[in-house]
Amino acid sequence: xxxxxxxxxxxxxxxxxxxxxEARKQLAAEGAAKLSLRAVARELGMVSSAxxxxxxxxxxxxxxxxxxxxxxxxxxxxxxxxxxxxxxxPYPARWVAVACAVRDWALAHPHEYALIxxxxxxxYTAPQDTVGPASRVGLVLIGLVREAYLAEGxxxxxxxxxxxxEAERMAADLADDLPPGVVVALVGAWAQLFGLISFEIFGxxxxxxxxxxxxxxxxxxELGRSTGLLDGRSAGxxx
Amino acid sequence: xxxxxxxxxxxxxxxxxxxxxEARKQLAAEGAAKLSLRAVARELGMVSSAxxxxxxxxxxxxxxxxxxxxxxxxxxxxxxxxxxxxxxxPYPARWVAVACAVRDWALAHPHEYALIxxxxxxxYTAPQDTVGPASRVGLVLIGLVREAYLAEGxxxxxxxxxxxxEAERMAADLADDLPPGVVVALVGAWAQLFGLISFEIFGxxxxxxxxxxxxxxxxxxELGRSTGLLDGRSAGxxx
DNA sequence: TCGAAAGCAAGAGCAGTGCTCTCGTTTCTG
DNA sequence: CAGAAACGAGAGCACTGCTCTTGCTTTCGA
Numbered sequence: 001x002x003x004x005x006x007x008x009x010x011x012x013x014x015x016x017x018x019x020x021x022e023a024r025k026q027l028a029a030e031g032a033a034k035l036s037l038r039a040v041a042r043e044l045g046m047v048s049s050a051x052x053x054x055x056x057x058x059x060x061x062x063x064x065x066x067x068x069x070x071x072x073x074x075x076x077x078x079x080x081x082x083x084x085x086x087x088x089x090p091y092p093a094r095w096v097a098v099a100c101a102v103r104d105w106a107l108a109h110p111h112e113y114a115l116i117x118x119x120x121x122x123x124y125t126a127p128q129d130t131v132g133p134a135s136r137v138g139l140v141l142i143g144l145v146r147e148a149y150l151a152e153g154x155x156x157x158x159x160x161x162x163x164x165x166e167a168e169r170m171a172a173d174l175a176d177d178l179p180p181g182v183v184v185a186l187v188g189a190w191a192q193l194f195g196l197i198s199f200e201i202f203g204x205x206x207x208x209x210x211x212x213x214x215x216x217x218x219x220x221x222e223l224g225r226s227t228g229l230l231d232g233r234s235a236g237x238x239x
Numbered sequence: 240x241x242x243x244x245x246x247x248x249x250x251x252x253x254x255x256x257x258x259x260x261e262a263r264k265q266l267a268a269e270g271a272a273k274l275s276l277r278a279v280a281r282e283l284g285m286v287s288s289a290x291x292x293x294x295x296x297x298x299x300x301x302x303x304x305x306x307x308x309x310x311x312x313x314x315x316x317x318x319x320x321x322x323x324x325x326x327x328x329p330y331p332a333r334w335v336a337v338a339c340a341v342r343d344w345a346l347a348h349p350h351e352y353a354l355i356x357x358x359x360x361x362x363y364t365a366p367q368d369t370v371g372p373a374s375r376v377g378l379v380l381i382g383l384v385r386e387a388y389l390a391e392g393x394x395x396x397x398x399x400x401x402x403x404x405e406a407e408r409m410a411a412d413l414a415d416d417l418p419p420g421v422v423v424a425l426v427g428a429w430a431q432l433f434g435l436i437s438f439e440i441f442g443x444x445x446x447x448x449x450x451x452x453x454x455x456x457x458x459x460x461e462l463g464r465s466t467g468l469l470d471g472r473s474a475g476x477x478x
Numbered sequence: 479t480c481g482a483a484a485g486c487a488a489g490a491g492c493a494g495t496g497c498t499c500t501c502g503t504t505t506c507t508g
Numbered sequence: 509c510a511g512a513a514a515c516g517a518g519a520g521c522a523c524t525g526c527t528c529t530t531g532c533t534t535t536c537g538a
Contacts (some may be wrong), residue, residue, distance in 0.1 A: 008505055008514070032358070038259065038495065049498080050516050058496065119271070119357025120441055131446070163457060166450035173447070187448060188435065188458035194443075195434015196427065199380075202359055207370070208412070209426060211405035218402060219427035226461055247534060248483070275514065288527080297525065461491050 074136025313375025
């Protein structure tokens with residue numbers, strides 16, 4: 001399926017990758033606003049118009065970087081799960097580990113994080129290609145909670161009557177073997193997790209919070225509890 | 240102190256306001272990336288270079304808009320508090336009301352919201368002028384929780400030993416009459432609140448969540464509980 | 479009161495951007 | 509092997525932020 005036909009196709013793949021690499025470098029250095037097609041081309045020793053053979057527009061290049069970033073953060077989250085052969089820790093600790101992995105990735109790649117979880121820069125609606133990779137972190141969280149639910153049960157968060165239809169719809173979409181109350185709490189926790197990270201990355205905690213990892217762990221642990229993850233102890237912040 | 244010296248100063252104030260108004264209009268229409276000094280000047284019937292008498296650079300114009308936006312959302316939050324003469328509702332309901340006011344403002348002004356809570360566009364560090372207005376929403380939340388604490392007490396969230404020094408430092412900075420555990424929970428809830436709003440504004444809930452206000456209210460109510468706000472009932476989502 | 483000083487709008491111009499079009503050249507393919 | 513497709517280079521267009529100079533007007537102090 002992915003056989004390389006000849007020198008031309010091979011060259012195309014390499015040049016495309018080189019463009020993305022150089023663009024990612026400029027993105028990390030200066031941010032998405034300062035990323036310039038001409039500068040990328042210049043750095044690669046080609047003329048700017050040649051670059052349009054590979055990406056039809058600047059927005060398409062950005063979209064490619066967005067997809068890659070979603071994949072990178074998704075991979076970071078997946079890598080934080082216990083590998084086959086490990087003796088996995090308790091579920092709340094795994095939950096915190098995944099969150100910390102996402103946070104670490106964001107701290108290491110702030111501009112890429114801003115690209116995907118900050119203001120949407122290109123158009124206003126995300127292209128279709130991004131929705132798949134965008135959900136990888138969410139899928140990790142869902143998988144983790146599902147595993148906990150099947151293994152040792154959950155403290156199912158209660159649902160109001162008016163929220164129940166929507167909760168059941170979402171549960172059918174996302175995880176039909178999880179109680180709707182858990183799915184609602186999980187989607188909320190997902191958004192709130194990125195709120196914590198965004199505030200830290202975007203400087204909202206400057207001159208306010210010092211021990212950011214400790215605060216993050218405490219909040220995320222609490223977030224795990226709010227989705228029903230059983231804690232052993234009845235309250236308190238774990239590490 | 241703010242006496243207007245003459246026609247010149249009056250004109251300057253008016254022109255500055257006109258520039259900001261037009262810029263805000265373009266911001267709302269196309270987003271911060273597309274905001275152009277030349278287009279603003281064109282629309283105002285002046286030449287682009289004249290605009291630099293009022294704002295030294297495009298970033299300074301954006302900074303002015305950022306300050307205004309922080310003020311606007313802060314004002315929206317303050318307006319959601321019970322006015323003098325009202326019979327105020329229970330504290331969890333007030334908490335949810337403030338959060339909903341912020342969310343409503345964000346939905347009505349998505350690009351301005353993105354300007355302040357999305358990726359920081361201009362430099363990378365926020366200018367000093369923004370830190371005051373930026374904290375208004377936070378101050379509303381602090382004030383609300385403090386009032387609840389003094390009036391009817393709080394379920395003080397527990398603190399681990401390693402988090403205690405930081406918690407006490409933050410409490411001394413933000414609200415020295417609140418228990419450190421509450422301050423830590425409050426700062427977390429503050430970030431998580433904007434995580435919920437950002438995910439909705441930035442399209443992360445597209446094709447996923449339908450009844451967004453219901454979900455928001457449930458999560459925010461839970462957030463209030465996590466900071467210690469007493470609920471009456473022991474669990475569940477109120478409105 | 480009157481002249482210097484400061485504030486102002488206008489225009490030209492510079493360097494940079496995204497993007498399009500054309501024109502030879504190279505590579506693939508029927 | 510010839511036609512087709514892909515490619516790199518270059519010129520060019522419309523736009524951007526920003527600077528500098530040139531006159532005009534308002535303000536203010538001697």
